[in-house]
Amino acid sequence: xxxxxxxxxxxxxxxxxxxxxxxxxxxxxxxxxxxxxxxxxxxxxxxxxxxxxxxxxxxxxxxxxxxxxxxxxxxxxxxxxxxxxxxxxxxxxxxxxxxxxxxxxxxxxxxxxxxxxxxxxxxxxxxxxxxxxxxxxxxxxxxxxxxxxxxxxxxxxxxxxxxxxxxxxxxxxxxxxxxxxxxxxxxxxxxxxxxxxxxxxxxxxxxxxxxxxxxxxxxxxxxxxxxxxxxxxxxxxxxxxxxxxxxxxxxxxxxxxxxxxxxxxxxxxxxxxxxxxxxxxxxxxxxxxxxxxxxxxxxxxxxxxxxxxxxxxxxxxxxxxxxxxxxxxxxxxxxxxxxxxxxxxxxxxxxxxxxxxxxxxxxxxxxxxxxxxxxxxxxxxxxxxxxxxxxxxxxxxxxxxxxxxxxxxxxxxxxxxxxxxxxxxxxxxxxxxxxxxxxxxxxxxxxxxxxxxxxxxxxxxxxxxxx
Amino acid sequence: xxxxxxxxxxxxxxxxxxxxxxxxxxxxxxxxxxxxxxxxxxxxxxxxxxxxxxxxxxxxxxxxxxxxxxxxxxxxxxxxxxxxxxxxxxxxxxxxxxxxxxxxxxxxxxxxxxxxxxxxxxxxxxxxxxxxxxxxxxxxxxxxxxxxxxxxxxxxxxxxxxxxxxxxxxxxxxxxxxxxxxxxxxxxxxxxxxxxxxxxxxxxxxxxxxxxxxxxxxxxxxxxxxxxxxxxxxxxxxxxxxxxxxxxxxxxxxxxxxxxxxxxxxxxxxxxxxxxxxxxxxxxxxxxxxxxxxxxxxxxxxxxxxxxxxxxxxxxxxxxxxxxxxxxxxxxxxxxxxxxxxxxxxxxxxxxxxxxxxxxxxxxxxxxxxxxxxxxxxxxxxxxxxxxxxxxxxxxxxxxxxxxxxxxxxxxxxxxxxxxxxxxxxxxxxxxxxxxxxxxxxxxxxxxxxxxxxxxxxxxxxxxxxx
Numbered sequence: 056x057x058x059x060x061x062x063x064x065x066x067x068x069x070x071x072x073x074x075x076x077x078x079x080x081x082x083x084x085x086x087x088x089x090x091x092x093x094x095x096x097x098x099x100x101x102x103x104x105x106x107x108x109x110x111x112x113x114x115x116x117x118x119x120x121x122x123x124x125x126x127x128x129x130x131x132x133x134x135x136x137x138x139x140x141x142x143x144x145x146x147x148x149x150x151x152x153x154x155x156x157x158x159x160x161x162x163x164x165x166x167x168x169x170x171x172x173x174x175x176x177x178x179x180x181x182x183x184x185x186x187x188x189x190x191x192x193x194x195x196x197x198x199x200x201x202x203x204x205x206x207x208x209x210x211x212x213x214x215x216x217x218x219x220x221x222x223x224x225x226x227x228x229x230x231x232x233x234x235x236x237x238x239x240x241x242x243x244x245x246x247x248x249x250x251x252x253x254x255x256x257x258x259x260x261x262x263x264x265x266x267x268x269x270x271x272x273x274x275x276x277x278x279x280x281x282x283x284x285x286x287x288x289x290x291x292x293x294x295x296x297x298x299x300x301x302x303x304x305x306x307x308x309x310x311x312x313x314x315x316x317x318x319x320x321x322x323x324x325x326x327x328x329x330x331x332x333x334x335x336x337x338x339x340x341x342x343x344x345x346x347x348x349x350x351x352x353x354x355x356x357x358x359x360x361x362x363x364x365x366x367x368x369x370x371x372x373x374x375x376x377x378x379x380x381x382x383x384x385x386x387x388x389x390x391x392x393x394x395x396x397x398x399x400x401x402x403x404x405x406x407x408x409x410x411x412x413x414x415x416x417x418x419x420x421x422x423x424x425x426x427x428x429x430x431x432x433x434x435x436x437x438x439x440x441x442x443x444x445x446x447x448x449x450x451x452x453x454x455x456x457x458x459x460x461x462x463x464x465x466x467x468x469x470x471x472x473x474x475x476x477x478x479x480x481x482x483x484x485x486x487x488x489x490x491x492x493x494x495x496x497x498x499x500x501x502x503x504x505x506x507x508x509x510x511x512x513x514x515x516x517x518x519x520x521x522x
Numbered sequence: 523x524x525x526x527x528x529x530x531x532x533x534x535x536x537x538x539x540x541x542x543x544x545x546x547x548x549x550x551x552x553x554x555x556x557x558x559x560x561x562x563x564x565x566x567x568x569x570x571x572x573x574x575x576x577x578x579x580x581x582x583x584x585x586x587x588x589x590x591x592x593x594x595x596x597x598x599x600x601x602x603x604x605x606x607x608x609x610x611x612x613x614x615x616x617x618x619x620x621x622x623x624x625x626x627x628x629x630x631x632x633x634x635x636x637x638x639x640x641x642x643x644x645x646x647x648x649x650x651x652x653x654x655x656x657x658x659x660x661x662x663x664x665x666x667x668x669x670x671x672x673x674x675x676x677x678x679x680x681x682x683x684x685x686x687x688x689x690x691x692x693x694x695x696x697x698x699x700x701x702x703x704x705x706x707x708x709x710x711x712x713x714x715x716x717x718x719x720x721x722x723x724x725x726x727x728x729x730x731x732x733x734x735x736x737x738x739x740x741x742x743x744x745x746x747x748x749x750x751x752x753x754x755x756x757x758x759x760x761x762x763x764x765x766x767x768x769x770x771x772x773x774x775x776x777x778x779x780x781x782x783x784x785x786x787x788x789x790x791x792x793x794x795x796x797x798x799x800x801x802x803x804x805x806x807x808x809x810x811x812x813x814x815x816x817x818x819x820x821x822x823x824x825x826x827x828x829x830x831x832x833x834x835x836x837x838x839x840x841x842x843x844x845x846x847x848x849x850x851x852x853x854x855x856x857x858x859x860x861x862x863x864x865x866x867x868x869x870x871x872x873x874x875x876x877x878x879x880x881x882x883x884x885x886x887x888x889x890x891x892x893x894x895x896x897x898x899x900x901x902x903x904x905x906x907x908x909x910x911x912x913x914x915x916x917x918x919x920x921x922x923x924x925x926x927x928x929x930x931x932x933x934x935x936x937x938x939x940x941x942x943x944x945x946x947x948x949x950x951x952x953x954x955x956x957x958x959x960x961x962x963x964x965x966x967x968x969x970x971x972x973x974x975x976x977x978x979x980x981x982x983x984x985x986x987x988x989x
Contacts, residue, residue: 168768168877169906211717222715224724225692240962246873247905248689249940250678250728252947252955252984253966257691257724261717278774301635307745348815406713410635438714439636473716480719488719495707498973499720505972506965517719 060482061104062149062515068128069150073108075124076152083111094135094153096146100401100453101482104146106133106153113158115231115239115270121154122268122511123237129509134264136177136203140210141402142481144263148515154268156205162186163271170276171228171245176205176269192276195220198477199385205269210479211261215312215384218304218437219343222477226275229256232267235507245273258502263479264513266506280343283311284353285377286370287340288360289333293317293420294413296336299356299363300436301409306359308352310437312341314384317420319431320391327390328383333367338436339380346372384433391431391444398429398446401453403460403483405467406440406476415470419443419463426459428452440476461487485519527949528571529616529982535595536617540575542591543619550578561602561620563613567868567920568949571613573600573620580625582698582706582737588621589735589978590704596976601731603644603670607677608869609948611730615982621735623672629653630738637743638695638712643672643736659743662687665944666852672736677946678728682851685771685904686778686810689944693742696723699734702974712740725969730946731980733973747810750778751820752844753837754807755827756800760784760887761880763803766823766830767903768876773826775819777904779808781851784887786898787858794857795850800834805903806847813839851900858898858911865896865913868920870927870950872934873907873943882937886910886930893926895919907943928954952986 076084085091091105112118125132131151138145147153159175162183166172167190174183181201183194196207198214206212208230213222220226229243242255259267290296296315303310316324316337325332338360342352353370360368371377383390392400407415416432423430423443434441443463445456464474464487474487489496500518503510543551552558558572579585592599598618605612614620626642629650633639634657641650648668650661663674665681673679675697680689687693696710709722726734757763763782770777783791783804792799805827809819820837827835838844850857859867874882883899890897890910901908910930912923931941931954941954956963967985970977 166875166877168772169875170772171875211721213715213717217715221692224715224721225688234961234965238961240965241960242962244935244940244958245875245938246907246934246940246943247875248680248684248691248873248907248943250680250942250944250946251940251951251958252728252963253733253969254678254691254721254724254728255962255965257721258969261719261721266720278772280774305635305637305745307747345818347818351812351814406715408633408636408638408712408714410633440713440715467713468711471712473711473713473718475717476713476715477717479717484718491711491718493708494701494705495709495722496719498701498707498722501972502720502725502969505968 060148060515064150065130068130069107072124072128072130072152076108076110076121079120080110085109094145094155096143097138099141100399101143104148106147107150109153109155111155111158118154118233118268118270119237119239121152122233122235125152125511126236129511131511131514133513134209134268136206137179139200139202140206140481141478142483144210144479144481144516146482156203165190167192169245171273172276173271173273174204175271176203178204180204180207191279193279194274195277196223196226204272208260208269208272209262209264213477215314215435217435218313219309219311220277223260224257227256227260228273228275230259230269231271232259232269234267235512263481263516265503265517266512282344282346282349282372283377284342284349284370284372285340285380286353286356286368287380288338288365288368289335291364293336293416295363296338297409297413297436299360299365302359303356304437308355310340311343313437314339315434315436317432320387320433323390323394323431324383324387327393328386330383339384387433391446395429395446398448401445401447401456402442403463404440404442404476404478405463405472405474406438407467407470407472409439411470411472412436412439415466416441418466422462423459426455428455428459438476439472465490480517482516485517527615527982531617532597535597536574539591539595539597539619543575543577543588546587547577552576561605561612561622563610564605566608567866568610571615573614574617576620576622578622578625585621585700585735585737586704586706588619589700589702592619592978593703596978598978598981600980601676601735603673604646606667606669607673607948608945609950611677611946611948611983613949623670632657634659636712638740639743640738640740641671642738643670645671647671647674658746660746661741662744663690663693671739675727675736675739676729676731680944682779682781682902684902685780686776687744690727691724694723694727695740695742697726697736698738699726699736701734702979730948730983732970732984733979749811749813749816749839750844751809751816751837751839752807752847753820753823753835754847755805755832755835756802758802758831760803760883762830763805764876764880764903766827766832769826770823771904775822777807778810780904781806782901782903784899787854787900790857790861790898791850791854794860795853797850806851854900858913862896862913865915868912868914868923869909870930871907871909871943871945872930872939872941873905874934874937874939876906878937878939879903879906882933883908885933889929890926893922895922895926905943906939947984949983952984
C-alpha cells in the first residue's frame with residue numbers, strides 16, 4: 056500500500072496516558088482488540104490500524120480532559136464519529152487514543168425562526184432529520200452513509216444534495232472545538248454572516264481532526280419543500296448527459312439532486328434493486344419547490360434533455376416512486392459489489408468543472424478498460440463530482456487500482472479540478488495533495504505546526520510525514 | 523481615537539526598500555504626499571495614516587517582487603484596491619509600501635458553461651458585470667461601493683444580495699496569492715467543491731491582507747434572472763417588519779434582496795431622492811426568477827406582510843421603477859449626510875440571528891437616543907445584518923459615538939451575533955474582536971505568526987499589538 060505508513064510510536068507515553076484515562080474514565084476507556092479494530096478504518100481497501108484505547112466521551116469537558124492527558128504525554132488523539140469515512144481518516148498509524156463521540160448525541164437547541172440548530176458532534180444526519188420532522192425543517196447534506204455531523208464537518212462531506220444546498224462548508228455556521236492543548240474555543244456564534252477575523256469555522260471544516268476536535272456544531276436548516284418530484288432520463292452518451300446538465304444549470308433550474316450513472320452502474324442497480332432502467336448513461340434528478348414549481352422544473356428539464364438526445368424521460372411527484380429510485384441510488388455501493396461477487400470495492404472520487412466532466416468520465420472509463428479494471432462510475436454531476444468504484448480481486452489488481460487512482464487524481468488536476476470533491480485526503484491521497492496544491496501544502500503544514508506543535512491530532516493524515 | 527494606534531517604524535528598512543522599489547519600478551513607485559494620503563484611509567471617521575510609498579503593480583510577479591523587497595527589509599506592505607473599506611484597512615500605522623492593484627484589472631477567463639470567471643484583483647464589481655452583460659451571466663455581490671474584487675475578497679464583503687447569493691465567502695472558488703515571503707500560491711482550481719486539505723481559500727477571504735496579497739480570483743457567476751420585481755411595504759414597527767421577514771424566509775421565498783430602513787432613513791431618502799415613502803419602518807425587496815415566479819414571490823410576500831400589519835404594499839416588474847428604488851437605497855449614505863449638514867458620518871455594522879433583529883434594532887435606536895446621538899438604521903435584514911450611521915459633529919460627540927459602537931458590538935455578542943457582518947475588523951474593532959472570539963483570537967494570531975513571522979503584511983489590523 057504505497058499510501059499508508061506506520062509512524063513511530065511513543066510507547067511510554069501511550070502506557071502512561073492510557074493508565075490515567077482508565078482511572079479517570081473507568082469502563083468508558085476500552086482497550087479490547089475488537090473494539091479497537093472497530094475504531095480503526097473498516098470501510099474500504101485501506102488496512103485497519105487500530106488505536107491503543109478507545110474513550111467514550113460524553114461532554115466537551117470529557118474531550119478536553121482526554122486531549123490534555125494526550126498532550127501531556129505527547130500521544131495521538133483521533134476523533135471518531137461513525138467510522139464511515141473512506142480514506143483511512145480514523146486509523147492510528149502511530150497508535151493513540153480514539154475519542155468516540157457517539158454518546159455526545161444531544162440536539163441542544165433548535166432555532167426554527169433562524170433556520171439553525173445546535174448539536175453535539177455524535178448526532179447523525181438521520182437522527183437530526185428524524186428529530187426535526189415535526190418542525191417542517193430539515194438538514195440537507197446527505198453523503199449516503201448515516202454519518203455523524205461532527206465527522207461530516209471534519210471531512211467537509213457533501214453528497215447528492217450539494218448542487219442546491221452546498222456542502223458542509225456552506226452549512227456549518229460555527230463550531231466549538233477542543234484544541235491540541237486542551238483549550239476549548241468557539242469559532243463564532245449564530246449570525247448568518249460575519250467578517251470578524253479569520254474564518255476558523257471553515258478552517259476546521261475539512262481539517263480531518265488534525266487541528267481540533269469538534270465538540271459542538273451550529274448548522275443551517277431549510278424548510279422542507281412543499282413538494283418534491285423525481286425524474287430520470289437515459290442518454291446516448293455520457294457527453295450528451297453532461298451537456299444537458301450544463302444547460303439545465305445555466306438556465307437556472309434549481310435542481311436539488313442530479314446524479315449520473317454510467318451503463319455499468321445501471322446494470323448493477325437493475326440487478327440489485329429489481330429495476331428495468333435502460334442500460335445506458337442515466338441521469339436521475341430531484342426537484343424541490345411548490346407543487347407548480349416542481350412540475351415546471353421537471354418539464355423544463357425534459358425539454359432540455361430532448362435537445363441532447365435524452366429519451367425515456369419520466370418524472371413523478373409520487374413519494375413512493377421517488378423513494379424507490381433514491382433508495383436504489385443509495386444502495387449503489389452494495390449493487391456494485393454484486394457486479395463481481397468476491398471482489399473488494401475501492402471507492403475514489405474527484406471533482407472537475409462541469410464543462411470538463413464528459414471528458415473526465417469518458418477518459419476514466421477508457422483508462423479503466425485499458426488497465427483491465429472494472430470501475431463503474433456514479434456522479435454528483437451538478438457539481439462535476441464523480442466516484443469510480445473499483446472492484447478488485449487480489450493484490451496484483453489492487454496495486455493496479457492504486458496506480459489507477461493516482462492516474463485519476465492527475466487527470467482531475469489537468470482538467471482544472473481537484474483530487475477529491477468529498478472523500479478527503481486521509482491516508483489515501485497525501486501524495487496527490489502535494490501535486491494539486493504545490494506550495495499551498497506548505498502553508499497548510501505551517502498552520503498545522505502552529506496549532507498542533509507536537510503533532511498529536513490525527514497524525515499521518517492529510518500530510519505525509521515528509522511534507 | 524481609542525481604536526487606532528501608531529506602531530514603531532523601521533526607518534532604515536523603509537528607506538532602503540523604497541530606494542530599491544524606485545529603481546525597479548521607476549514612475550510606478552510614487553512618494554508624493556497627496557498620492558500617499560489617497561492610499562490611506564479616506565472613507566470614514568478613522569484618521570488617515572498614509573504609507574511611505576505607493577507602487578502600482580501590473581502583474582502577480584510585480585506583487586511578488588515588491589513583497590520580496592519588503593520582506594528582505596522587514597517593512598510593511600498594504601494591498602490597495604479602491605480604498606472603499608470602512609474600518610481603516612488600508613492605513614499604514616507603521617508606515618510601509620502600499621501595493622495599488624488597480625492596474626491589475628484584466629478579466630482573464632470567462633467559463634460560461636461552468637458559471638465561473640477568473641479575474642485580476644483590481645477588476646471592480648461593476649466593471650465585471652459590464653463585461654459579462656452579453657453573456658447572460660452576472661456576479662451578484664454588491665457592497666454598494668464599486669469596490670475591487672480583490673478588496674471585496676480580502677474583507678469578506680457582502681451587501682444587499684447576500685440573503686440569496688451569499689457573501690464573498692461563498693462566491694470565491696479559489697485564489698492566487700503572494701505570501702509574506704514572496705512565494706506565489708494557488709489555493710485551488712475551478713472545481714465547485716473540494717475536500718483536498720485545509721480551506722486556504724476561505725482563510726484568505728476576510729484576512730484583510732494580513733496573510734497574503736490576492737493576485738487572482740476565480741469567482742462564481744449566476745445566470746441573469748429572466749425577470750426581476752421590486753416591492754416595498756411600510757410597517758407599524760421594526761418588530762412587525764422583522765417578523766414578516768422571518769416568515770417569508772421560513773416559507774422559502776427565495777428573496778434576492780430585503781432591506782429594512784428605519785423611519786429616520788426613510789425621511790432622509792424622501793428628502794434626498796425626492797420620494798414620498800411613508801415615514802415608518804420600511805422594507806424594500808427584490809425578487810429574481812421567471813416572470814411567473816417573481817409575480818408569485820411578490821404576491822406571497824404581500825400576503826405575509828399583511829399578516830403583520832404591513833401596509834402600502836406595492837410591487838413592480840418595471841425596470842425603471844425598480845432601479846429608482848434601488849438607486850435611492852444605494853444613495854442612502856449621501857441621503858443620511860443631508861439629515862445633518864456639516865456632520866461627519868461614522869458607519870458601523872453588526873449581524874445577529876434574525877429572531878433577535880427586532881430587539882437589536884429597537885435597543886440600538888433607544889441607546890442612540892439615550893446617548894443623544896443621531897444614528898439612522900439600514901439593514902440587510904434577511905441576514906440579520908444592519909448598519910447604524912452615526913452623524914456626529916465635533917470631538918466630544920465623536921467620543922460618544924466611539925462608546926456607542928463599543929456598546930453596539932457588545933449588544934451583538936449578547937444577542938448571539940457578531941460585531942461585524944461585512945465591514946471587517948481593520949483598526950476599528952480590534953478590541954471588540956477579542957470580546958467576541960475570546961480564545962479563538964489567539965488561534966488567529968498563531969496562524970498569522972506562522973504565515974507572516976515578521977508581521978509585514980498589513981500590521982495593526984485585526985489584531986491589536988498586544989494580542
